[in-house]
Amino acid sequence: xxxxxxxxxxxxxxxxxxxxxxxxxxxxxxxxxxxxxxxxxxxxxxxxxxxxxxxxxxxxxxxxxxxxxxxxxxxxxxxxxxxxxxxxxxxxxxxxxxxxxxxxxxxxxxxxxxxxxxxxxxxxxxxxxxxxxxxxxxxxxxxxxxxxxxxxxxxxxxxxxxxxxxx
Numbered sequence: 001x002x003x004x005x006x007x008x009x010x011x012x013x014x015x016x017x018x019x020x021x022x023x024x025x026x027x028x029x030x031x032x033x034x035x036x037x038x039x040x041x042x043x044x045x046x047x048x049x050x051x052x053x054x055x056x057x058x059x060x061x062x063x064x065x066x067x068x069x070x071x072x073x074x075x076x077x078x079x080x081x082x083x084x085x086x087x088x089x090x091x092x093x094x095x096x097x098x099x100x101x102x103x104x105x106x107x108x109x110x111x112x113x114x115x116x117x118x119x120x121x122x123x124x125x126x127x128x129x130x131x132x133x134x135x136x137x138x139x140x141x142x143x144x145x146x147x148x149x150x151x152x153x154x155x156x157x158x159x160x161x162x163x164x165x166x167x
Contacts, residue, residue, distance in 0.1 A: 026083045033104040033135050035135075037106040040140070041108050041123050043074075045077065045091060046074075047074040048074065049074050052073045052074060056073070057130075059167070060167060063167040088113075090110065091109065097100050099126070102136075106124045108122075108124075109146065121145060121146065122142045122144060122145070
């Protein structure tokens with residue numbers, strides 16, 4: 001049986017819809033604000049200081065040099081987590097909130113070797129687009145159990161009194 005052109009057109013439209021839907025549902029792969037945040041979280045969590053520092057704004061790089069043990073961003077974030085959680089394994093994009101035209105507050109859920117907590121570890125990164133159109137991480141907070149009270153995205157990225165905030 002030969003397929004009619006209308007079926008081919010329907011199939012093509014279906015494929016295009018699947019591609020668009022996939023792009024919209026996987027924002028870290030399509031939005032540079034999310035991608036730079038994920039690069040930071042994964043690099044810092046796995047101890048890759050060189051890669052992690054390259055995702056940071058110059059101001060946050062200076063903060064790391066002044067405030068982190070041995071000027072290491074990965075040591076800073078590693079010190080936030082209790083040793084009984086074990087090693088950092090992975091972090092996945094959870095959600096994001098736009099904050100103005102050129103900034104995003106991005107939430108990741110991380111897992112650790114000892115399966116810390118039912119809901120994982122919440123990590124927050126604020127990204128901003130610079131005039132040269134590149135994106136940088138300008139602040140972070142969290143690196144704490146998502147089971148903790150008030151671990152909402154807006155609370156932990158915007159409040160200066162939240163735990164493990166930089167700067």
